[in-house]
Amino acid sequence: MSTINEVKDYITEKFAKDISSEDLPSDIDLNATGILTSVSTVQLLGWCGRTYRIPINSIPIDPDVLKTPEGIAKFIDSHRVGADK
């Protein structure tokens, strides 16, 4: 499964249970829609760290990339272990 689909699955399963992952647009603003709050952002980052082995506590993170599912997928792909930085 592609990263973007995994991201959408996680978000809809955890924070937007009334939307199916196929119906979640890749460019939806997760902050403006209230899907991501400060606590759920921490949870999302925790999932990124665990699942893709990203040292989330030791890298500077641009909050803009966490705004949309496609931004999150790009963040994961550029930081996961083995990614070219």
Next chain:
Amino acid sequence: MDEEQWSMFMKELRGPGEEEEPELRKGFSLDLWGRLSESGLFASLSDMGRDGGAGLKTAVRRVRELGRTSPDRGLTFSAVTQLASTVYCLRGFASKELQERYLPAAEAGTAIGGHAITEAAAGSDVMNMATTATLRGDTYVLDGTKRFITNAPVASTLVVYAKTVEDGEEKGLSAFLVETAWPGVDTSRAMPTAGLRSSPIGEVLLEEVEVPTSHRIGYSGAGLLILDQVMKREILLAFAGNIGEMERLVQRSVDHVNEREQFGTSIGSNQLVANRIVESQIAIELGGALIESIADRIDGFDEMTIPIAAAKIFISEANVASVLNAIQVHGGNGYLETSPLPIDLMDALPGAIYSGSNDLLRTKIATMLGIVN
């Protein structure tokens, strides 16, 4: 990293006797700060690295030792603030240019730093802060008033967190490195506290302060993410210090209960008395192990919010309990003005308030666990 310098300073600190302690803790001592700086403590994070975190572990070990050795809890608290708010923040998030300009003096301890988040209407509710940073050309203009800022009265730099507005758009919180000597910055209003008196706290007034864009730390709008990481390190260090302080109390209490005799025998031979000390030692073992485990894991792949909140709550509350136990086993002598124990109590109490209040952290753990509120 020079272990020899550090050991020498620790030896030096073992000097003053108990009766001198209350005197030592009345106010901030620039001389003591200077000697602590020379010990190399503030340079401990220099081999922080992105993946290893060796520097952080060294800093945690040293702050615990400082807590155990120094009678001055305020000094330890101010030192932790310097390490987390400024040294770690710059190392972790600032541009190379800012690092080159400000890190050497921060790590030498010659420039004292702090961080300014809290405001009158934004304590626990950080996002309610009113301080703004408005981008005008290539400078941000900062306006607002901060309160309870550790080290502010003696600081030459502060990391100020402010709501950022760029081209009329709200970007969220950002962090800025501000020199206290800049026009529009006023750190002259101290806020005398009941405890931690040797750690100066004050207000920070920011009036039309022009901050070059190059002084923004990290991405625009990344303030909350940066603060989250800074607070994680502040908690790790501050409560490692608390563990050391509890070790100091245990040693003092053991000496006292062995020496003091009632009913023809040492009071420690009464298990009810001994148990009060044992309880503190149990908390030292548990809290110390948790701090070490977090220091080992923090640069890995796990989200650390729950363990760090748990450690903070557990150690801050155990710290207060252990001072109360120490006062109890010292009897009336522990309540005298000349005793350091009542000061220890006032120093320990705010541990449940700063770096995120314990009630708020409990709520956070519940939310992270998925408990709907």
